[in-house]
Amino acid sequence: MSSTNATTNYGTTISIESLKVIAEIIGIPSLSDECGKELSEDITFKLKHIIQNAMKFMTHGKRTRLIPSDVDNSLILYNIEPLYGFSSAEHIPFRFASGGGRELHYTEDKELDLNDVVLNSTIKYPLEASVRSHWLAIDGIQPTIPENPPPISKDEQKLESVNPIANLKKKESDKESHGKPTTGKIHKLRNVETVHVKQLATHELSVEQQLYYKEITEACVGSDELRRTEALQSLSNDPGLHAMLPRMCTFIAEGVKVNVVQHNLALLIYLMRMVKSLQDNPTLYLEKYLHELIPSVLTCILSKQLSRTPEMDNHWALRDFASRIISQISKAFNTSVNNIQCRITRLFSDALSNESSHLPTIYGALQGLAELGPQLVKLHIVPRIESLASRVDKVLLDSSSSQADKIAATQIKNLLIKVLTPVLKNSQPDIEKYENEFGSLAHPLYSAVTKARTPSLSGGIGSRT
């Protein structure tokens, strides 16, 4: 307990306001200030006593959080009947309300319909306590199994990749609390050595890890959907994957390179799902491997052809999925140093403005920008609506264009309307202005925007409160 903290706690008392409210609840309409002051002093003192004793029950209950039963126990100690019906193991938040010149803190007390409780027979029976055993360490080495915490926590991974200097410093002072056990030999060697030769960083995987890697990669790109689901589940939950991460990322990057050339849509989707799982894993920090992941994901968004039969396959879904991943990555790892978001945006923007880019690429760029946020849509798409519209029209009207191109053009058109509507919604649609700025897209956009605005007027009030 720091002394600065303590100062604020000296002599805190229950406010007279609160006492007055409590008095009102129990039917005393006007409590005098003096009376309130006396009461507040007395009650505060007694409350503090009770809580101080309740803390003892908390300590002996091997907990770090005070729960209602601790207070009950403390009350019993003072020969007071405990408050029944407040036994909740969960955190009960204090809510704040003000109004009528009064400020109040209260806990939410929901009213339950007794009929519901009585008639509802599906009351959950609490699970019986059970014991489960696992090896926390074997001869001083902690195995990387789901039961154990990850050998290197996410914070440490982050520190390692963001601030290498801190890492160096830590190594000097750290007594190697992680990784291999300290053996006398290593210590001796270190003392004898005068010249410190930096060791090559070898990432050796244990046999089990190699096996795991093989199994996982096979399952992820194999044909058995059930196994794949399990593998992806493991990728998104397992805590011990840190050591395998470089290999996983290389696997994904190489896989994308090969399969884009071969237009193997299915495999590309599987690989993107792997990226998503890794991204979802709470114990992994991907920063170090973004140089491999971002190009792969971008390829899946922007490539001109992703499947062998583009007119048949739904490669649009892959582009949508990959766009979502890239927006997540950019949100999670964008810093002023690496400028990920800016760089990605520029890439998309270039693809849009480039006259020679293929229609699927344009679709990808649009979707990518849309996922990154409405601000970017406004900045990069809105000024280009006319040129995009004319290009789409050209394809649609031209009888010589291929079936695939026509599908692409329709997709782009639909996407544009979908993406632009929420952005344009905020201002009153004006058909003349639209015709000037948006060319052939003016009318569909106008109808979409008007449609979007009408229900929002009626439903707006309800959703705002």
Added chain:
Amino acid sequence: MDVDPSVPDLFIPPPCSDIVMETIKVESPIIEEVKPDIVETPHPSNVLEKNVISAVLQICKKYNLKKTEEALKSEVHVSPDMVSMGSDSDVNKLLSAYKSEGDPDVYKDSYAALLKFVENSLDIYKHELGTILYPMFVHMYLELVYNGYKDQAIQFMETYGPKQEDYYQEDIQKFAAITLREQMRSSEIVETFKSNAFIIRMSRDTVSILKRHLNEKDHSVLLNIIKNHLYLDMYEGVARNKDQIEITAGGMVGEARREDNKAKVFYGLLKEPDLQCFVQAEEDEDGDGGADADKPKKKKAKKDSLFYKKSKTDPNAPSSDRMPLPELKDADKLEKVKALRESSKRVTLSAETLPSICCYTLLNTYYSVSCTEISEDASMLAVGFADSRIKVWSLVPQKLKAMKSAEQLQDINLEADDVLQRIMEDRSAETTKTLIGHTRSVTKISFSPDKTLLVSSSVDGTVRLWSLLLWTCLVVYKGHLTPVWDVEFSPYGYYFVTGGHDKTARLWVTDQYQPVRVFVGHYSDVDCVKFHPNSNYVATGSSDRTVRLWDCVSGSQVRLMTGHKGSITVLCFAIDGRFLASAGTDNNILVWDMAHGHLLAVFSAHTERIETLAFSRDGNILVSGSQDCSIKLWDFTKFTEDISFDDISVCHNPDIKKDGQYYLLRTFGTKQSPAITLFFTRRNVLFAVTYKKSEE
């Protein structure tokens, strides 16, 4: 729970303690002279004595304690007029420890002056003089409150409260809650401060400097407080420096006096019982198996070294008849032989060879598990729950069996060799058994060394003895009445010790309903108790931030150790019995020397309350488990090698190892699950019992 019906009101203090306190501070001598021992009773002819007795009689009357009243009357031969003499105001006067000092501003000024004096004094004396500030602050505040200067008191608290050391803040919070005179009467900590002198150790030089300063000017307030409420334990030699003072500070009422740790403690281990004949008998049986002549011989030679090793007597060990211990039964001897056999297969741990850790995680016990315990042979795990149940799990393939019913037992041939197996009912075998009997949260469980009994303590104020053959409750020991926090069986069985909220620790024997010893002396809850490996002593840790060692034979306190900055949650004796490790809410592990009661080292690396400690069976490694979800291993061999026992004398603290991380070997994190019990098996595999902290 049993409740005294005569105490209907909230916060009525126990009626007698105030008076006892008054007898204590009769005529305090001037500061530099050592005060009379506090238990010494004043001369009977003293006028005050009469008043005290009349006050006691008053209270007896008030609470209708007629028998006590009569007993007291007959004992002191009071004249009847004396009873009438004492009026209510007299009682109040006696209860008042704080006389009115007139001007409330005097306090603030004299405290400021004292602060200035301490700050301006020479560096070598500064820190030692500084120790007087906290008790002075507390007593001044209490005097202000007592005399009704509420605003001044609050102001005084706000000005100087934050300036006190961090480890006193917890208590200061408690004082700060008291702003009215009436509240003082119901506060436990005020009681403690009123009735006990705050002990401060000072060198002769420092005392003389303080004395000179106080005599220079008129410091009647300070002098009064020193006279009435402080005890200056003077020692010859150089004043201590800041670190030395800080490390042993933290006790609720100051440090330990020198006399507290003067008694001799037999910290050595008892001689192991002679198991040789037993081994011999067993071997003969083995020999019958028809092995060739050479093999048994070899075996024998090996075993001899194993069983004869401990025949040398330790000069520090108590004699085996110092405390009556139960006779070993044949079954116990067999068990001991088995244990020794197994320990011969033990891995010797060191910094190079760290243990394997097997982690038992309790599932679905979110906030409901309150204690866990593993039997000495690692065959059973007992868990106490907040809902008053006790569950026992078998950790080995053998299931838990109950004894057959009485009728069935009659049919068993008592001469059969396997009679012990035959009496057990096979059909009732289960992997877990539940013991139901307590009415509120179970706080601690302990297995008897022969694994047939289990003793448990509970918040309901009772201690229960359970049979692990019948799986029922055998005895309910009532004595504490308030929550019992800890219980432990003696390593030799028969005895067990408890500690509780009533500030006492009690020693019991299984076949008596009443405690055989009551250890009184702690100023706050006794949070943990631990038997010394030789069973002759009991260590207790308390919320008053002291560790005490009690002699089970005489019942007296033989060690008092201060240095913890928070309440103590766990104690653990080293294997050789010389060292005691304690840990608590201050996140530090302190290691004490039982020979002189000195603090030897502070291990600090945990960031949350420490819940459990354990020594490896070879004594080389100390492990600690904490609420910060980590298990830390400490190199105890290195630590014992580093201590030089040459410069240890009775009055001087040896160098205290303060570099908290120096002996840290490794840290093992657990996944969101703090270890609440750590246990080394006979082969030195570490068992950790954890529970999931988050709801999953």
